[in-house]
Amino acid sequence: MAAMLATFRGGARRLLAPSPASSRQAAARRGLASPARELPSEVDAVIIGGGSLGASCAYHLQQKGLRTVLLEAHQLTAGTTWHTAGMLWRLRPSDTDVELQSYTRDMCIKLEEETGVNSWTENGGLFIACNKERLDEYKRLSTMGHYFGVDSRMLSPEETKELYPILNVDDIYGSMYSPTDGTIDPAGVVGAYQRAAQKLGSRFVEHCPVEGIETESYSVHGQPRRKVTGVLRTVNSSRQASS
Numbered sequence: 084m085a086a087m088l089a090t091f092r093g094g095a096r097r098l099l100a101p102s103p104a105s106s107r108q109a110a111a112r113r114g115l116a117s118p119a120r121e122l123p124s125e126v127d128a129v130i131i132g133g134g135s136l137g138a139s140c141a142y143h144l145q146q147k148g149l150r151t152v153l154l155e156a157h158q159l160t161a162g163t164t165w166h167t168a169g170m171l172w173r174l175r176p177s178d179t180d181v182e183l184q185s186y187t188r189d190m191c192i193k194l195e196e197e198t199g200v201n202s203w204t205e206n207g208g209l210f211i212a213c214n215k216e217r218l219d220e221y222k223r224l225s226t227m228g229h230y231f232g233v234d235s236r237m238l239s240p241e242e243t244k245e246l247y248p249i250l251n252v253d254d255i256y257g258s259m260y261s262p263t264d265g266t267i268d269p270a271g272v273v274g275a276y277q278r279a280a281q282k283l284g285s286r287f288v289e290h291c292p293v294e295g296i297e298t299e300s301y302s303v304h305g306q307p308r309r310k311v312t313g314v315l316r317t318v319n320s321s322r323q324a325s326s
Contacts (some may be wrong), residue, residue, distance in 0.1 A: 208264030
């Protein structure tokens with residue numbers, strides 16, 4: 084499930100339980116018991132969705148000193164996160180992408196040190212150039228990588244074969260090897276973010292569908308705006324919130 088961040092200005096967000104009638108109706112629609120478990124009445128930010136983005140938001144906001152709670156309608160990673168390939172290659176055409184990818188890799192390593200939950204496998208990346216134009220592109224990426232401190236090297240067809248013996252190199256021009264590329268286990272990284280965020284005081288609550296978002300109007304220099312003031316949620320009392 085994609086993460087939705089309940090933004091705020093000048094005050095805490097309220098976590099509101101729906102009326103008993105609406106709670107029972109919502110619970111009945113989902114085949115759940117009526118909501119009963121208490122949650123914080125006020126927080127600075129409510130994150131809706133317990134995938135990799137939601138868990139990351141909870142951790143980073145809590146790290147900045149905000150009081151956060153993450154609400155997931157089902158279980159953590161139950162949306163699109165669980166089946167992602169998780170491949171991360173650090174050399175990209177955009178400078179911003181290179182920095183983001185490097186930050187992500189470093190964060191996975193840092194989270195494992197903090198929590199003991201493994202999510203990162205550094206198996207390296209090999210980029211094959213089947214024409215001269217692609218080889219020139221990889222040369223440019225490798226040069227940019229050196230500027231950003233990303234280890235990479237250009238390989239001849241013979242060197243490529245030595246690194247990856249089962250590859251047929253008869254029709255390639257060369258390759259770029261990036262040894263610090265790798266793969267991220269999606270469930271692992273969410274679990275690591277959850278454990279690290281909870282150590283900082285965040286709350287993760289599963290089986291807690293959001294029923295609505297309350298807002299109120301305000302203005303900035305005469306321009307109308309709306310801000311979040313409350314989040315309506317249903318808690319399945321037969322489940323236990325993460326703690």
